[in-house]
Amino acid sequence: MIKRPITALASLAVAAVTALTLPLPALADGEVNVYSARQEALIKPLMDEFTEKTGIRVNIVSARADALLQRLRSEGRNTPADVLITVDAGNLHSAKEAGVLRPIESEVLKEAIPESYRDPDGYWYGLSMRARPIMYVKGKVDPEQLSTYEALADEQWRRSICVRSSSNVYNQSMVASMIIAHGEAETEEWARGLVANLAQPPRGGDRDQIRAAAAGVCDIAIANTYYLGQMLNSSDDAERAAAEAIGVFWPNQEDRGTHVNVSGAGLITHTENVDNAIKLMEFMASDRAQQWYAEANQEYPVKPGVEWSDTLTSLGEFEADSVNLGRLGEYNAEAVRLMDRVNWR
Amino acid sequence: MKSALATLGGALSGPRWRRPDAWSIGTLLIAAVLALPILVIFAHVFIPASEVWEHLRQTVLQDYVVNSLILMLGVGVGVLLIGVPTAWLVSMCDFPGRRIFEWALLLPLAMPAYIIAYTYTGMLDFAGPVQTQIRELTGWGYGDYWFPEIRSLSGAIAMLTLVLYPYVYLLSRAAFLEQSICVLEVSRTLGSSPWSGFRRVALPLARPAIITGLTLALMETLADYGTVEYFGIPTFTTGIFRTWFGLGDPGAAAQLAALMMTFVLVLIVLERYSRRRARFHHTSARYSRLPRYRLTGWARIGALVACLLPIVLGFLVPSTQLFQWALKTTHMWMQPQFLGLVWNSVSLAAIAAVLAVFLSLIMAYGKRLGPSRTTNAAVRIASMGYAIPGTVIAVGIMLPFAWIDNTIDSFMREAFGISTGLILSGTLVALVFAYCVRFLAVSLNTVEAGLAKIKPSMDDAARSLGSGPRTVLRRVHMPIMRGSILTALLLVFVDVLKELPATLILRPFNFNTLAVRAFELASDERLADSASAALAIVLVGIIPVILISRTISRSRPGHDTPA
Numbered sequence: 001m002i003k004r005p006i007t008a009l010a011s012l013a014v015a016a017v018t019a020l021t022l023p024l025p026a027l028a029d030g031e032v033n034v035y036s037a038r039q040e041a042l043i044k045p046l047m048d049e050f051t052e053k054t055g056i057r058v059n060i061v062s063a064r065a066d067a068l069l070q071r072l073r074s075e076g077r078n079t080p081a082d083v084l085i086t087v088d089a090g091n092l093h094s095a096k097e098a099g100v101l102r103p104i105e106s107e108v109l110k111e112a113i114p115e116s117y118r119d120p121d122g123y124w125y126g127l128s129m130r131a132r133p134i135m136y137v138k139g140k141v142d143p144e145q146l147s148t149y150e151a152l153a154d155e156q157w158r159r160s161i162c163v164r165s166s167s168n169v170y171n172q173s174m175v176a177s178m179i180i181a182h183g184e185a186e187t188e189e190w191a192r193g194l195v196a197n198l199a200q201p202p203r204g205g206d207r208d209q210i211r212a213a214a215a216g217v218c219d220i221a222i223a224n225t226y227y228l229g230q231m232l233n234s235s236d237d238a239e240r241a242a243a244e245a246i247g248v249f250w251p252n253q254e255d256r257g258t259h260v261n262v263s264g265a266g267l268i269t270h271t272e273n274v275d276n277a278i279k280l281m282e283f284m285a286s287d288r289a290q291q292w293y294a295e296a297n298q299e300y301p302v303k304p305g306v307e308w309s310d311t312l313t314s315l316g317e318f319e320a321d322s323v324n325l326g327r328l329g330e331y332n333a334e335a336v337r338l339m340d341r342v343n344w345r
Numbered sequence: 346m347k348s349a350l351a352t353l354g355g356a357l358s359g360p361r362w363r364r365p366d367a368w369s370i371g372t373l374l375i376a377a378v379l380a381l382p383i384l385v386i387f388a389h390v391f392i393p394a395s396e397v398w399e400h401l402r403q404t405v406l407q408d409y410v411v412n413s414l415i416l417m418l419g420v421g422v423g424v425l426l427i428g429v430p431t432a433w434l435v436s437m438c439d440f441p442g443r444r445i446f447e448w449a450l451l452l453p454l455a456m457p458a459y460i461i462a463y464t465y466t467g468m469l470d471f472a473g474p475v476q477t478q479i480r481e482l483t484g485w486g487y488g489d490y491w492f493p494e495i496r497s498l499s500g501a502i503a504m505l506t507l508v509l510y511p512y513v514y515l516l517s518r519a520a521f522l523e524q525s526i527c528v529l530e531v532s533r534t535l536g537s538s539p540w541s542g543f544r545r546v547a548l549p550l551a552r553p554a555i556i557t558g559l560t561l562a563l564m565e566t567l568a569d570y571g572t573v574e575y576f577g578i579p580t581f582t583t584g585i586f587r588t589w590f591g592l593g594d595p596g597a598a599a600q601l602a603a604l605m606m607t608f609v610l611v612l613i614v615l616e617r618y619s620r621r622r623a624r625f626h627h628t629s630a631r632y633s634r635l636p637r638y639r640l641t642g643w644a645r646i647g648a649l650v651a652c653l654l655p656i657v658l659g660f661l662v663p664s665t666q667l668f669q670w671a672l673k674t675t676h677m678w679m680q681p682q683f684l685g686l687v688w689n690s691v692s693l694a695a696i697a698a699v700l701a702v703f704l705s706l707i708m709a710y711g712k713r714l715g716p717s718r719t720t721n722a723a724v725r726i727a728s729m730g731y732a733i734p735g736t737v738i739a740v741g742i743m744l745p746f747a748w749i750d751n752t753i754d755s756f757m758r759e760a761f762g763i764s765t766g767l768i769l770s771g772t773l774v775a776l777v778f779a780y781c782v783r784f785l786a787v788s789l790n791t792v793e794a795g796l797a798k799i800k801p802s803m804d805d806a807a808r809s810l811g812s813g814p815r816t817v818l819r820r821v822h823m824p825i826m827r828g829s830i831l832t833a834l835l836l837v838f839v840d841v842l843k844e845l846p847a848t849l850i851l852r853p854f855n856f857n858t859l860a861v862r863a864f865e866l867a868s869d870e871r872l873a874d875s876a877s878a879a880l881a882i883v884l885v886g887i888i889p890v891i892l893i894s895r896t897i898s899r900s901r902p903g904h905d906t907p908a
Contacts, residue, residue, distance in 0.1 A: 006827070006834065009834055016691075016696050033854060059854035061853070062865065068850070071771075075747050075767060075770055080771060167586070203496040203576055203577030215476075217487050236673070332591070332593070333593050333594075337404075340404040345577055
């Protein structure tokens, strides 16, 4: 009786080894291998469409950006990956610095993607855009009281701001953009003020900040636009109600513009599968893909002239910070240390 | 009493033979290979301390140390308070529902820590249904009332305690069940009450098992990333990630990891020390059915509550929440790919479990045959993987594997003009290897505990009858320790099922598991969508958990006499 589970598990193991080592049939039209920091569910439908159109099959490994980068570095010239897709320009910049990306000359990409959303040397190209504006509780905060990120450090907002942990790359990039605008000392002063204004110790993700604000923990939340957009389209009533209580204020419209970031892609240095890889990237910059990609995740298309989703249109237009996003990555480590110093958890 | 037993045990064990070198070499070899990723991480320590280290020391290091210590202390006390009494109650006492509690108390083992954290946060957060209900009923607002904050250090302690106490329960129950009736009968005839029998005889005898369970729970606590990260608590694990990837300094991150390892070393030394003083195999073969204490009145109600509470909080409540979410998101699991996820998870877990236990058997037996400082140390280092966060292990595997692949490739290119590419990296081999490194401690501890209970006189008898070491293992030890082997298999199986970070980064193209799917959705803050995959992990995990419990019940000497 006791012996049987052991036998069962052992035979399961044997069967599994056999099944898992069976080679997959290769396709005639070729393949392209993608390391993606965007989770599979978000890009798979688009990849399927690409396969349907071109006959090129797309293989995906998705994981955290930093881990993928480590994998690329250690695999070196034998890496099977052709394309790296990741969120946040900080990560794209690290990939470029690590030498795992190589520049592409593609007229299609250059034409589709505005200059500030791609690497000046063509190492990576932004594919979708998101903003990190100030979100406020309608009725509790008068948008007239809001102006800039800088002003969030004012004493007026004592115990009334919600923002997530500084371990998150979105906050790291935001603070990096402040360092570029004001230098380190001034940014540190600002961050100290912001931390003093937090209503609760940072915890949870961006959605949690929005929920907390809607529930009354704080008056202001800093969060990415697509989280709000997804909550507004949620099938969960409570989630939708929370999002509807929130208004979006576009800060710094008088000066450098609202902090934005991108998801993007780059060509792997050691790939020999260049044609297929570039085909995939160009496909992702096409009108159709831009619209789907943006719509499915409530992100902004990077390509000018492609229609926004209804939800994003309802949030209004804004002036985006025009700093080249590649520069944010250069200040990432500095931003992390600065946040350590001001005790931004 | 104990010292009498120990003397007897010592006298019986006799001189040890130290001949078969093949076993020692095999043990050493396996240990060395499994310790490789850990040593690779440690090698980073020798990168000279950068100014990042100075920065850490001045700012956040103290937080990491203090929080990790409090977390371990809290979880340690918690798992002991839940695990040991419940184990004692279901093994020694009689009260309604006992037979159900026996296996149901193990159920939280199937619940990954990060998933229980997500579900409780969903329920108990300020914006969650419970607090919203309170506010609607009372008209209070934020700050008008006190409610325990789930996303705090104490919240993390509670979450980890709820899913980790089964290790202590499992091992102490097995120990209570194996205690020779004579010992307890003697204590009863000497007039000790049930309580003092527990305190003065059963508990000290079960101590090594309890400590082993505690060590496993604490190592798991140290390695936890998902829960503390989600709760925003700065600990060693979150610090390592932040330093490695946020500050871009692998050297300082490894130094943090090394500091964390000293905690583990203390744990291991503690465990060894608790075993050192006595031998714990039983010297009498005279087993008979243990009469249970019949609980009545308040004692009965108390026992019921004590056993019911951890099951309700650690399993029923979170799975009900998951079930509710899964019902709302039928599109997530009503698709053919979902079965593929289940198959991938189950098959990977089965392969890893069989391999890990096989290696553990060789190592444990090798140690028994020829115990030496070198093998001991090698085996200890190899089993430290359990306390190291999965991502760190994954990096420790990626580096040497890629190096081997690239070296072979370069050689082949130069010698024969052909490229072999990556042979190991990015394959399931790397993944299964990672599981073995990560979960060796689980299988090794269980197998070793089982082996330790077999009297060395058995070996001597079999050997004197002309059997070689291999025959002894196969024909004498393995049949006797079937229970331990099965327990080890199933524990690793469940652990692999839940494992996330190493799977995420080491897997091949287009290969997804339930844990990967659950995490990807949850990390995108789509808790409801992630529920079906999370629930599937729990459901698949329940089967082995129930099997473990049955094995242990059968392990009781004389179990076939009706209870």
